[in-house]
Amino acid sequence: MSVVTIEQSPAATGAGRGRRPRKTASRTALPARSRILLGGAGLVGVIALWEIASRLGWVDPLIASSPSGVVRSAVDLLSNGTLLPAMGSTLRLFLVGFGISLAAGLIIGTLCGWYQRIDAVLDPWISILYASPRIAFLPLIAVWFGPGFLGQLVVVILIAVFPIIINVASGVRAIDRDHLRMAQSFGATNRDVLLKIALPGAIPAVASGIKQGMMQGLLGVVVAEYFLGNTGIGGLIFQAGLMLRTGEALLGAVIFAAAALILSSALRKVESKLDRWRTA
């Protein structure tokens, strides 16, 4: 019973020409709230299903453990005083290993990106080592550096340093030609170009190198703790696995996953600060 009649286009009614109305493609972004809600619901759902499956005996709790089993392991390990020292030792290995990798990666990467002669000498080594599965050196490292902290540290550095070197070097190398000419026209020195053009321009590449180095470094920590000395959270997972204490092993994995999440979101924050000029 409308007073105003709106003339409908043939496309809108779809009738008359015997064609079905078409739905135009639309790709509007899902609102952030819906994303979080859906993602959270999925996580909670799977965890609940897992708990139920384990309680009802659909899966063997000894093999699959259960969310409550993981929590129980956490409480046990906290009360008998093994969890916190293990976390501390893992954190120390990561911080020292990643810290050295970061410093070395930034320095070596900048040198390689800026000085072509240094690059010419180092590039074959870096390329070979970066391309090879460096975990293969594990037994040798154990022999050369021992199965203690030093050996573990070498493993972490060996794994984490190369993505940083490679990304920093390529970022520094990729000076915009127009920027270089502009700088030359104003009489900028080599030092000016390095500090004011090459390095700031390399920030996005450096950030992605650091991200890769961080994630690889975490992997290095796990591997080092598994195979050299069995310490920390990595050692805990390894031991628990051998003893079929699946709750404990899963707890360790959850801790590493949480650490990775925290690290990458912290890095994203720093990155967006440094990179403000890039985002519109």
Next chain:
Amino acid sequence: MADPIVRVDDLVVSFPSRTSKRPVEVISGAGFTVERGSCVVIIGPSGCGKSTILSCVAGLTPFAGGSITVDGDLVDGPDDHSAVVFQHASLLPWRTVLGNVEFGLESRRQVPKKEIRRRALEAIEAVGLAGYEDHHPHQISGGMQQRVNLARAFAVRAPLTLMDEPFGALDALTKELMQDELVRLMHMVSSSTVFITHDIREAIYLGDKILVMSARPGTIIAEFDSPFGADRTRAMTEDRRFDELESSLRDLLGHTTEEVPA
């Protein structure tokens, strides 16, 4: 008249060829002078070597033969006699408008830090960007980016400003606006200018002298003194002499070179 600020004699430039061992000659025997305080426009078909000549005068491109003198000194590398306004604004995206204008002054190392800030702000004001000092290049339009480019060059107060199609990538309206702005600026700083373009009307509007280049290998084939005085206004374009000059330039350049897409 006093001695010219730029004297280019018998300039020869060649680049290594990709296909043969013999280098290709890009500029063969170009010569011209720029009187102090004047604006010389070089016009020519795309690829004839306009940018190359400018780059030689700026000391950025080595040349095989001939000589270039700027402000009494032979050019053999970048020096403080000239400042370049590049075709692409070449702004550093991580620096603000102010930071970009300061870059030129910092690199020149002629004035102390406090003076750098003062001069940069002054240049930003002069190109009409006051209030945008803290913007990053991606936050301002293409026309505004070219204003920053101009400000960066004018801020160092070099006796000679070299401009390589600075408005080539701008839309017609913005381009006219920037040309008027440039006329105003050139009066203000009374610097000498070499301006490159392949836009005939722009050449007539801005040039005290217009040099026409041949296709590659480039050389100067004609020279026109502007019939208009120092006062450049849009009314010029209504003038009969403007049209006459336009058609003689068009005949020289050939009709094909007219609307070269930027």
